[in-house]
Amino acid sequence: xxxxxxxxxxxxxxxxxxxxxxxxxxxxxxxxxxxxxxxxxxxxxxxxxxxxxxxxxxxxxxxxxxxxxxxxxxxxxxxxxxxxxxxxxxxxxxxxxxxxxxxxxxxxxxxxxxxxxxxxxxxxxxxxxxxxxxxxxxxxxxxxxxxxxxxxxxxxxxxxxxxxxxxxxxxxxxxxxxxxxxxxxxxxxxxxxxxxxxxxxxxxxxxxxxxxxxxxxxxxxxxxxxxxxxxxxxxxxxxxxxxxxxxxxxxxxxxxxxxxxxxxxxxxxxxxxxxxxxxxxxxxxxxxxxxxxxxxxxxxxxxxxxxxxxxxxxxxxxxxxxxxxxxxxxxxxxxxxxxxxxxxxxxxxxxxxxxxxxxxxxxxxxxxxxxxxxxxxxxxxxxxxxxxxxxxxxxxxxxxxxxxxxxxxxxxxxxxxxxxxxxxxxxxxxxxxxxxxxxxxxxxxxxxxxxxxxxxxxxxxxxxxxxxxxxxxxxxxxxxxxxxxxxxxxxxxxxxxxxxxxxxxxxxxxxxxxxxxxxxxxxxxxxxxxxxxxxxxxxxxxxxxxxxxxxxxxxxxxxxxxxxxxxxxxxxxxxxxxxxxxxxxxxxxxxxxxxxxx
Amino acid sequence: xxxxxxxxxxxxxxxxxxxxxxxxxxxxxxxxxxxxxxxxxxxxxxxxxxxxxxxxxxxxxxxxxxxxxxxxxxxxxxxxxxxxxxxxxxxxxxxxxxxxxxxxxxxxxxxxxxxxxxxxxxxxxxxxxxxxxxxxxxxxxxxxxxxxxxxxxxxxxxxxxxxxxxxxxxxxxxxxxxxxxxxxxxxxxxxxxxxxxxxxxxxxxxxxxxxxxxxxxxxxxxxxxxxxxxxxxxxxxxxxxxxxxxxxxxxxxxxxxxxxx
Numbered sequence: 001x002x003x004x005x006x007x008x009x010x011x012x013x014x015x016x017x018x019x020x021x022x023x024x025x026x027x028x029x030x031x032x033x034x035x036x037x038x039x040x041x042x043x044x045x046x047x048x049x050x051x052x053x054x055x056x057x058x059x060x061x062x063x064x065x066x067x068x069x070x071x072x073x074x075x076x077x078x079x080x081x082x083x084x085x086x087x088x089x090x091x092x093x094x095x096x097x098x099x100x101x102x103x104x105x106x107x108x109x110x111x112x113x114x115x116x117x118x119x120x121x122x123x124x125x126x127x128x129x130x131x132x133x134x135x136x137x138x139x140x141x142x143x144x145x146x147x148x149x150x151x152x153x154x155x156x157x158x159x160x161x162x163x164x165x166x167x168x169x170x171x172x173x174x175x176x177x178x179x180x181x182x183x184x185x186x187x188x189x190x191x192x193x194x195x196x197x198x199x200x201x202x203x204x205x206x207x208x209x210x211x212x213x214x215x216x217x218x219x220x221x222x223x224x225x226x227x228x229x230x231x232x233x234x235x236x237x238x239x240x241x242x243x244x245x246x247x248x249x250x251x252x253x254x255x256x257x258x259x260x261x262x263x264x265x266x267x268x269x270x271x272x273x274x275x276x277x278x279x280x281x282x283x284x285x286x287x288x289x290x291x292x293x294x295x296x297x298x299x300x301x302x303x304x305x306x307x308x309x310x311x312x313x314x315x316x317x318x319x320x321x322x323x324x325x326x327x328x329x330x331x332x333x334x335x336x337x338x339x340x341x342x343x344x345x346x347x348x349x350x351x352x353x354x355x356x357x358x359x360x361x362x363x364x365x366x367x368x369x370x371x372x373x374x375x376x377x378x379x380x381x382x383x384x385x386x387x388x389x390x391x392x393x394x395x396x397x398x399x400x401x402x403x404x405x406x407x408x409x410x411x412x413x414x415x416x417x418x419x420x421x422x423x424x425x426x427x428x429x430x431x432x433x434x435x436x437x438x439x440x441x442x443x444x445x446x447x448x449x450x451x452x453x454x455x456x457x458x459x460x461x462x463x464x465x466x467x468x469x470x471x472x473x474x475x476x477x478x479x480x481x482x483x484x485x486x487x488x489x490x491x492x493x494x495x496x497x498x499x500x501x502x503x504x505x506x507x508x509x510x511x512x513x514x515x516x517x518x519x520x521x522x523x524x525x526x527x528x529x530x531x532x533x534x535x536x537x538x539x540x541x542x543x544x545x546x547x548x549x550x551x552x553x554x555x556x557x558x559x560x561x562x563x564x565x566x567x568x569x570x571x572x573x574x575x576x577x578x579x580x581x582x583x584x585x586x587x588x589x590x591x592x593x594x595x596x597x598x
Numbered sequence: 599x600x601x602x603x604x605x606x607x608x609x610x611x612x613x614x615x616x617x618x619x620x621x622x623x624x625x626x627x628x629x630x631x632x633x634x635x636x637x638x639x640x641x642x643x644x645x646x647x648x649x650x651x652x653x654x655x656x657x658x659x660x661x662x663x664x665x666x667x668x669x670x671x672x673x674x675x676x677x678x679x680x681x682x683x684x685x686x687x688x689x690x691x692x693x694x695x696x697x698x699x700x701x702x703x704x705x706x707x708x709x710x711x712x713x714x715x716x717x718x719x720x721x722x723x724x725x726x727x728x729x730x731x732x733x734x735x736x737x738x739x740x741x742x743x744x745x746x747x748x749x750x751x752x753x754x755x756x757x758x759x760x761x762x763x764x765x766x767x768x769x770x771x772x773x774x775x776x777x778x779x780x781x782x783x784x785x786x787x788x789x790x791x792x793x794x795x796x797x798x799x800x801x802x803x804x805x806x807x808x809x810x811x812x813x814x815x816x817x818x819x820x821x822x823x824x825x826x827x828x829x830x831x832x833x834x835x836x837x838x839x840x841x842x843x844x845x846x847x848x849x850x851x852x853x854x855x856x857x858x859x
Contacts, residue, residue, distance in 0.1 A: 436713050440707065441726070458671075460671045460700070461703070565692075
């Protein structure tokens, strides 16, 4: 069928002017930022972080985190509204800086108020962190009357800088932000960079950048780092997307050769990671890897099959305890003392049975009910392991000790550095299983069940088998984590298998991106590696999780690296007619209504 | 012998007798329309036949096999597939995936096959994809090409209805149950769908039972029309017979005022 298609006629549409930056919003955000700053002080974070210097001697960590808030809120306050169809793109200018500064000053004044409160009344009976030391820190050592304008000024300047980010064009903006982020990384993780440069015998770099091993960045070091990374990102410009296009344009054979080459390089680097990083960092990586293994398993249960399992730690416990019983000479009732490697098939069987045991009673349950019941199962598992009644089998609160190290042929894995490799191997295996199953008959069946259980059943899917198999696959992956954990630590105790583990694993997949393997990996890095590397943070770990969860749910509910389908699902309505009406509702409609109709 | 033979079917929700002693048969190759005013029990009838609800009494025999007591997936396995009045696709799955799910009951690969990528699993996976594309091609350009990879939630309303039919077709049924396939469609789309139902019979040899409110569609596609009202069969017959039947007109338009309620 041939049809004459008219050439599209360019239509000159007069664009409406974009909405101006809303100053009331800046006031609101400034006050919220102020509340956040006061909270950060009141929970003792500022005082706890203060002894650590980020850049010596001008930037202690406490002050940095306190004034990070006006930067973020100033940036948010001056964010131009989204460009909508039929409207001009929003212009940026002095108004952005003003909005940022306004938000910052308001935040600073809140802190000033806090300073007056601390110095006037002694509230330490209730708020133990509102101490004179805190007053000293937030007042920069100045008397109160002089300190308040200074705080407001500093916060205002920081807020204005946050607003000014919007004025930069993309290339310098990206270079600046990336360079600042790298300076921050270098100042926060001094240990790691110390180890790294040490291993590469680049001692003079440490001497130049830092005040000593594990010390703070020097001013000169910070400036040089900023300059180097700024130059690098400036040069990079848009080159990496051109490179990506070039790789995609390659013929399949050459591309796969490139991919194999890249994979080999990554493997070689990974091989050296534990050797260079030493036991402390390797232990963190091993812990993160075990969490990642569980997260990949739970991702199948929750992300694919849509079965919200809040008692996932039970399967981790099954893996750890069955390894302990099978391998340890200390196992109270039954101790065949086989090797850890030989125990793996039995652990898988135990995990599969546990998966079926948990899944059977919840076959006809959905959503919230399923979550509550599995939550109960998780707790039951821990209480049973801890009970006197079963102590003759599981050792009760004393647990089971003397679990041997993993041994494969002549190689014995004992240090955290050694365990990095088997953990990595199991993570790769779990990721492979996730990918392989995703586009298979049962993967589709799980997704269909998640979308609409009764329709899935009416379309020929056996719901019983689908649920059982999802639980079993998830249970087996978690049990691998348990086996590795038990043999690395060498002992298992009931209190390890707390509900907190289930929640952490769930948060990893929610924050990372449900249903997406790269997302889950990033989630594990952000939630396990970072808080453990920053020892100052460990006390505030759960606060950090909570804040992260709230921010993610509000701003990016699909997670850091979402699967394609979840991103589409959650943003299908964005910038549609509804959003248009919501933002420009009354004004837009008023103009449209012909005169005399009201 | 009839392909589907229903006798004495009853279902009550609390005090409401949604279906009350219903006898219906459907012969192989027939297109039967089920009509009736709102609340007559038409969708409940579909739910009972497909096993999504359990009848209180009565028997449903499909191809010599009693269906009462079977799960919906077992009933589908025997060769019966349905669509829904309020379209119920798998929204966050692509068009192609929706149809591929339809073949779940007709394929066998297990999880281990997927993990080890066995040759038989890969062959089956290829076949599922080819068959799904073939089924989608039945709808011409409507669900072709780039649409395969779109999430079903972004489809237009009429396309969602088409996709639901495609998903049902992918289950290789003998009997198709279509619940108001033209609801919410514009007149042109309705005409197109009427033709499509004709083609479902002529090209694919499905036996079809459909619930429909649009009398034009009912007249154009059905061999036989069954009229339900308050859960009982009012009458049945050809379109011409029932369109002149006084009871039917009464059920749809209400009794004349002087006769009282």
